[in-house]
Amino acid sequence: xxxxxxxxxxxxxxxxxxxxxxxxxxxxxxxxxxxxxxxxxxxxxxxxxxxxxxxxxxxxxxxxxxxxxxxxxxxxxxxxxxxxxxxxxxxxxxxxxxxxxxxxxxxxxxxxxxxxxxxxxxxxxxxxxxxxxxxxxxxxxxxxxxxxxxxxxxxxxxxxxxxxxxxxxxxxxxxxxxxxxxxxxxxxxxxxxxxxxxxxxxxxxxxxxxxxxxxxxxxxxxxxxxxxxxxxxxxxxxxxxxxxxxxxxxxxxxxxxxxxxxxxxxxxxxxxxxxxxxxxxxxxxxxxxxxxxxxxxxxxxxxxxxxxxxxxxxxxxxxxxxxxxxxxxxxxxxxxxxxxxxxxxxxxxxxxxxxxxxxxxxxxxxxxxxxxxxxxxxxxxxxxxxxxxxxxxxxxxxxxxxxxxxxxxxxxxxxxxxxxxxxxxxxxxxxxxxxxxxxxxxxxxxxxxxxxxxxxxxxxxxxxxxxxxxxxxxxxxxxxxxxxxxxxxxxxxxxxxxxxxxxxxxxxxxxxxxxxxxxxxxxxxxxxxxxxxxxxxxxxxxxxxxxxxxxxxxxxxxxxxxxxxxxxxxxxxxxxxxxxxxxxxxxxxxxxxxxxxxxxxxxxxxxxxxxxxxxxxxxxxxxxxxxxxxxxxxxxxxxxxxxxxxxxxxxxxxxxxxxxxxxxxxxxxxxxxxxxxxxxxxxxxxxxxxxxxxxxxxxxxxxxxxxxxxxxxxxxxxxxxxxxxxxxxxxxxxxxxxxxxxxxxxxxxxxxxxxxxxxxxxxxxxxxxxxxxxxxxxxxxxxxxxxxxxxxxxxxxxxxxxxxxxxxxxxxxxxxxxxxxxxxxxxxxxxxxxxxxxxxxxxxxxxxxxxxxxxxxxxxxxxxxxxxxxxxxxxxxxxxxxxxxxxxxxxxxxxxxxxxxxxxxxxxxxxxxxxxxxxxxxxxxxxx
DNA sequence: GTGTTCACG
DNA sequence: GACGTACGTGAACACC
Numbered sequence: 001x002x003x004x005x006x007x008x009x010x011x012x013x014x015x016x017x018x019x020x021x022x023x024x025x026x027x028x029x030x031x032x033x034x035x036x037x038x039x040x041x042x043x044x045x046x047x048x049x050x051x052x053x054x055x056x057x058x059x060x061x062x063x064x065x066x067x068x069x070x071x072x073x074x075x076x077x078x079x080x081x082x083x084x085x086x087x088x089x090x091x092x093x094x095x096x097x098x099x100x101x102x103x104x105x106x107x108x109x110x111x112x113x114x115x116x117x118x119x120x121x122x123x124x125x126x127x128x129x130x131x132x133x134x135x136x137x138x139x140x141x142x143x144x145x146x147x148x149x150x151x152x153x154x155x156x157x158x159x160x161x162x163x164x165x166x167x168x169x170x171x172x173x174x175x176x177x178x179x180x181x182x183x184x185x186x187x188x189x190x191x192x193x194x195x196x197x198x199x200x201x202x203x204x205x206x207x208x209x210x211x212x213x214x215x216x217x218x219x220x221x222x223x224x225x226x227x228x229x230x231x232x233x234x235x236x237x238x239x240x241x242x243x244x245x246x247x248x249x250x251x252x253x254x255x256x257x258x259x260x261x262x263x264x265x266x267x268x269x270x271x272x273x274x275x276x277x278x279x280x281x282x283x284x285x286x287x288x289x290x291x292x293x294x295x296x297x298x299x300x301x302x303x304x305x306x307x308x309x310x311x312x313x314x315x316x317x318x319x320x321x322x323x324x325x326x327x328x329x330x331x332x333x334x335x336x337x338x339x340x341x342x343x344x345x346x347x348x349x350x351x352x353x354x355x356x357x358x359x360x361x362x363x364x365x366x367x368x369x370x371x372x373x374x375x376x377x378x379x380x381x382x383x384x385x386x387x388x389x390x391x392x393x394x395x396x397x398x399x400x401x402x403x404x405x406x407x408x409x410x411x412x413x414x415x416x417x418x419x420x421x422x423x424x425x426x427x428x429x430x431x432x433x434x435x436x437x438x439x440x441x442x443x444x445x446x447x448x449x450x451x452x453x454x455x456x457x458x459x460x461x462x463x464x465x466x467x468x469x470x471x472x473x474x475x476x477x478x479x480x481x482x483x484x485x486x487x488x489x490x491x492x493x494x495x496x497x498x499x500x501x502x503x504x505x506x507x508x509x510x511x512x513x514x515x516x517x518x519x520x521x522x523x524x525x526x527x528x529x530x531x532x533x534x535x536x537x538x539x540x541x542x543x544x545x546x547x548x549x550x551x552x553x554x555x556x557x558x559x560x561x562x563x564x565x566x567x568x569x570x571x572x573x574x575x576x577x578x579x580x581x582x583x584x585x586x587x588x589x590x591x592x593x594x595x596x597x598x599x600x601x602x603x604x605x606x607x608x609x610x611x612x613x614x615x616x617x618x619x620x621x622x623x624x625x626x627x628x629x630x631x632x633x634x635x636x637x638x639x640x641x642x643x644x645x646x647x648x649x650x651x652x653x654x655x656x657x658x659x660x661x662x663x664x665x666x667x668x669x670x671x672x673x674x675x676x677x678x679x680x681x682x683x684x685x686x687x688x689x690x691x692x693x694x695x696x697x698x699x700x701x702x703x704x705x706x707x708x709x710x711x712x713x714x715x716x717x718x719x720x721x722x723x724x725x726x727x728x729x730x731x732x733x734x735x736x737x738x739x740x741x742x743x744x745x746x747x748x749x750x751x752x753x754x755x756x757x758x759x760x761x762x763x764x765x766x767x768x769x770x771x772x773x774x775x776x777x778x779x780x781x782x783x784x785x786x787x788x789x790x791x792x793x794x795x796x797x798x799x800x801x802x803x804x805x806x807x808x809x810x811x812x813x814x815x816x817x818x819x820x821x822x823x824x825x826x827x828x829x830x831x832x833x834x835x836x837x838x839x840x841x842x843x844x845x846x847x848x849x850x851x852x853x854x855x856x857x858x859x860x861x862x863x864x865x866x867x868x869x870x871x872x873x874x875x876x877x878x879x880x881x882x883x884x885x886x887x888x889x890x891x892x893x894x895x896x897x898x899x900x901x902x903x904x905x906x907x908x909x910x911x912x913x914x915x916x917x918x919x920x921x922x923x924x925x926x927x928x
Numbered sequence: 929g930t931g932t933t934c935a936c937g
Numbered sequence: 938g939a940c941g942t943a944c945g946t947g948a949a950c951a952c953c
Contacts, residue, residue, distance in 0.1 A: 577951060578932060597932070605933060631934060634949055662945060664937085671947045674936035682935080706937090706944095759943055768943035830941055841944040845937090849945095877937040877945085930953080937945075 005268040007065055009137030013267065014053070014063040015126045017144030018114075019071040021046060022103055024145070024163055026096050027825050031809035034285050035511035039095035043102045044286055049162045050110055051293065053143065054272075063141070065267035067113040067129070069122040070104065076121050081250050088197050093807055102284070109280035111272045113262060120258045123148055127254035130157050133264060148188070148196075151254060153181040178210025186219040189249035198248050201241040203233065219249060272297065287507075288463035308364050308503040312464055317495035318368040319487055321391050326398065329360055329368050330405050336362040338412045340502035341432070343421045344494050346373070346481040349669070350423035351536055351652035352645055355395070356483045357490065358402065359498035364506065367495040369487075372398055377486045390487050399428050406432045414438065414505045416454045416497070419657065422533040438504040440525040443658035444517040445508070448810070448820030452658040458500045461507050466500060467493045520816050523907070524850055525657065527857045531872075532655045532665075534860070539650035540672070540873045540881070542688045547641045550684055554633035561626035568619035575626050578604045585612065585619065628681060636676065636685045643670045655875065662842050663817045663849035665875055673876045677928065689924035691883045698870070698889060699927035700896045700918035701879035704729055705848045706761050708912040713814060713843060714797035715911075718790070723912040730754040736790040737783060756787055760794060761844050763837025798840050805839035813846035814908055815854075848878065851914070855903040856880065862899045868892055881924065889920040 007013065025045030032041035050068075078085045092100075107114040117125055126149060130140045134156045142149055145161040150173045153159060159168035166172075170181055177187045190209035192200020204212075212234075216222040223242045229235040238245075274297035281290040287309055320326050333339045340361035347353035354373060361367035371392045405411060407430065415421050418437040425432050442452040450456060458464045472493045473480050482490065512518055562575050569588075573580045582602030586593040591612060595603040606627075609620040643651045651670065659666040667673040675689070676682025691697050707729060711719035722732045731742045734753030740746075755773045756764070770780035788795040801811050810820040819842040823835035856875060863870050870884035870892045880900070884892045897916040904910045921927035 574951085579951075599931065601932085603932085627933080631949085635935070635947095639948080659947095660945065664945060666946055667936095668947065671936085674934090674947070676935060678936085685935095755943095762943040762945095765942050767941080772943075833942065837943065838945090845945060848937095879937085930951105932951085933949090935946100935948085 005064060005265075007133060007136060007138055007264040007267065011064045011133070011136075011138040012061065013129070013133045013138055013140045013264065014066040015129055015140065015142050016050070016053075016066070016068040017122055017126060017142065017146060017149065018046075018068040018103065018107065019122045020144045020146045021049060021162065022096070022100070025049070026093070026099070028163065028827075031095060031820075031822075033515070035514045037515060038098060038102075040099065040102065040284050040286075042096060042099045043106055043284055044289070046103050047106050047110075047281070047284075047286065047289065050106070050112070051289075053162060054110075054269075055296075061141070063269055065133075065138075065264060066269050067115055067262070067267045068107045069125045069129075070100075070114070070116040071122045072116045072118050072120065073100075074118070076124075077119050077255075078121070078251050082199075082247055084197050084199075085251055086196050089195075095808060106280060106284075109272070109277050111270055111276070113267055115260075115262055117258060117260065120255065124255040124258045125260060127152055127256045128258045128260050129264060131256040136264075147176060148193075148252065148254070150176065151181055151184040151188075151252075177206060179213055183213055183218065185249060185253050186213050186222075188252040189219055189245045190222075192244075192248055193252070196251070198251050199241075199244045200248050201237050201245050203237050208234070219245065274298065287461060288459075291463045308506040309462065310365060312462070312496065312499060312503075313365065314467070314492040314496055316365060317491050317499070319491040320368045320370040321393060321487075323393060323397060323401070325368075326370060326393060326401055329362070329370075330401060332362045332366075333360055333405055334408070334411060337410065338414060338502075338505075340367070340414045340498040340505065341406065341418075341421060342415065342494065342498045342501060343424045344369075344482045344490070345424055346483045349652070350420045350533075350654065351427075351539065352647075353424065354483075355424055355428055356481075357494060358398070359494045361495070361498035361502040364503045365499065367499040367502075369491040369495045370398060370402075371487055371490060374483050374485070374487060374490065377484055392487075399430065403430050406430050409434060412436060414501055416457075416501045416504070417658075419529040419533045419536075422530055423537055426533060426537060435526070435529070436505060436509065437526060437529055438501055438508055439658050440529065441505070441508045441512050441521060444521045444525055444817070445512055445515055446820065447658070447663070447818060448661040449822060454497065454500060454504075457504050457508075462500065462503055464500065467496060469493075517816070517818065520818075523857075524663070524815060524817065524853050528657055528853055531856050531860065532657065535872050535874070536652050536654060538871045538873060538883075539645065539648055539652035540883075541650050541690050541692060542640055542644065543690050544641060544644060544649075546688050547637050550688070551633055551637040551641070554629045554637060557629045558626055558633065561622050561629065565619060565622035565626060568617075568622055575623060576630065578602075581623060589619070591617065628679070632676065632681060632685060637688075639670055640685075640688065660849075661819050661821075661838070662846040663813065663819070663853075664845065664877060665849075672874055675924070677925075683925050686925035686928070687923045690922065694886055695883050696886050696889050696920040696922060697873075697924055697927045698882040698884055698892050698896065698918060698920045699879055699924065700882070700893070700900060700916055701876075702848070702852070702900065703915040703917055705851065705878050705914065706844050707757055708910075708914060709814070709847045709851075710761060710794075710797075710844050712911045713847065714793040716791045716793040720912050726915075730757060733757055733787070737786045752783070756783055759784075760787070761841060763798070763840035765837075801839045801843060802836045805835065811839045811843050813843050813850050814904075815847065815850040817846050817850055819843075819846055851903045852878065852880070852900070854907075855900040858899055858903070859896070862895060863892075866891065866895050868895065870896075881927070884920075893918040893920065 022042050026042040029041050029045045031039060032044060034040050104114050115125060126142055130152050133140045140157040142159045143162050144159060149159060153170055153173050161168060173181045177184050179187055187206060187209045190201050190204050191206045192198045212222055216225060226235060226238040278290060278294055281293060320329060342359040343355060344357040345353035346356050356373045357369055357371040359367060359369045372395050374390050374392060376388045406413060413432055413435045415435060415437055417439045418435050422432055439452045442457055455466045458466050472485055472489055512521060565575050566572050569584050573584060581604045585591050586602045593602060593608060595608055597603045609624050612620040645652055653670055653672045654668050656666045676685045708723055711723060722729055730750050730753045731745055734745060734749045735742045737753060738749055740749060752773050759769045764784055766777050766781040766784060770777045805811050805821050805824045810818045812818050821835040821838050823831045826832050859872055868888050868891060870882045872880060873883055874881040882892060897918050900916045901914045919927050
């Protein structure tokens, strides 16, 4: 044990308010759990703060002595003075409780004294030591932002807010209380504190208290001369509550003579013992932080290969260019039983790119790259190119050798976003199985907390920065495809991906098992990679001639609308520029528009232009017309044409499995989930989606799936019954809420009820509903109240989700999918309310997403068993689109409806039926 | 790169 | 008492 330095006038003592810090860290930081489920978010926040403090303060303000002070659990002497003290405090959140002990362990692991005292609060102990050190002539810094400690500030004592990184001295105290530190107690005695339940004098806040104290000097004088106060209210309040003020003073005055036993000399600072600290941090699974500490303290840095957290060495990877080498790796892979696989291609598209190379990793740090289609890096690819290629194994030989391994049921293949590799390898005749996907494992544990791309996961879990793709291939128009990358560089980049993937799997897979998310992963995520890979490779047929005709038709209509707009405006301008439109409408024409966007620009969206059009103006009509056709042309007719694959003549979009917070899929390049349908002109786009000759398209969609799930989850008996009876649910809602009969109902009334039903799913607010159906906010409020009354269970459901999200940071779907909302603890109330609405919506939207995933996963087998030659083409959240020979359409409709309707069984028995509407047609429009 | 708008569920 | 507010996506375009 190092000899500690006695505390004297040259010393600088740091006293850390451990308890205060715990609560702030807990509320400010996203929830984080160790792989065994123990919550450790606040522990990490605490360790970071302590470490940063020790690192940052190595300069002139460096602590010579340091201790962390905690509240002792249970009551303190203040409860004897006033039994209501801190009586309103809710108990500590469930996931914070186990962290109290861990944070004390952390303090000790840092080699720092950890102090608490029965019957006293941390503040009293801090006050005692601070005054003791001050008396010895030392400097003191109290690390806390608690205003109750500000009474201690003096020439030699200051405070430091570690989260805001801000010093608090006398000047900041005056800012806060309007008086110097010596009078802070008087202010608090008068103003009280609702959080600690210190009564004070009712009606007097900090501002008034400061005014009074500055006038009368101190609390005793003020209370003696209270009768002289001119304002009647204040005078009477003070006279009536003088005793409360005196009790409050006893409560807020910190004790400076607590019977502390630890000597300050023992607080002398020493470097933490690397071994102890690293051991603790590893137990907490703070990987990035552990490495940082290891490097700084020069402790035992793990370097054995085989350890997922060992440093990554890009130069250790092997470039495989002979069959002999390849055979050796295949042998090694079979022995390992689990390997990471990554494919490199000459383009981004999984459905249109050529295979360039394959990487394998058999253990952390043991990876190879097998180049297959690299070309001469210097070659320009033009007619002068010599066509000289680097030595590599012929594609066919490599594929033939790898196929048995990649299809071997005894060897688990691990990938990152493996749907991509499945697609590429499938086009070379390899049906990879079994497999795991680190992206999807991460997604089931952490959806909503961060992205799940490899670079991000490597940074989070391994503290490692992967080589960026653009470092290898460049960016913009100078970008080269991967087959032109020299083999040495390609090996470093590509094999690193496989290495990282395998390491991530070693960390994430056990973590997922202890978090009990393996079932969600195995039943809702992993199988989807293959389902979607198959679907994307099939693609969907469009009529290219019809698309061309539509584009030119839209172009004509745009030109006409543009001319009309210029005519109406009286001059030429860019009709596509919202900025210029705003200037003309609300500047030059001086129309009353009102709405501004959040950046302060005039809003010119469809609601604004519709309003102006309804008032009889011509320009907004022309603009709306222009916008409609511009949208259809650029986003749909032109873009879809460009996405036709020249080989297959079909469009192969990509569906993302881990992009949303709720478990829905998303669709890109092109987005096939937002093809128009609501307007007549838009439907023309849907007519372009067609089947092969002799086939039809079948569209099958769930009817009201989200409302049905809401009825089930919230347990709303009347709603459930209505669904069982096959009623028109919006009409039924209207009848209940507005008290009108279903027979002969005004369509407007039904429309309003429909809006309420949707609103409920979205986390309704009176303002939002009022906006949607154009009624006053009061009226909207009445509708909502009536709704809650008629359907008991809904309001309760909403409260439950808000609470669950607040307590745990997440909510779950009926199948156990977890959706996280870090914003639920944001200090900004708007962010919080936003997160609350998300938490209300997510279990409904997410459960619906789970249901259709289950149906999709079963569909392939069901089609085969029924001998149907149908292929699944698209998913649009509550709808599946198939292509099937004409004469099998009816059978497909029956089968798809059955699989979709029974998708919950046997895992879950839903208390409402899931109805499916399915129809066949010669285009997607017709199949609706 | 950000903001606005608009297509879908 | 004021504040800002329906949920989830992706793509195109203007503008910096």
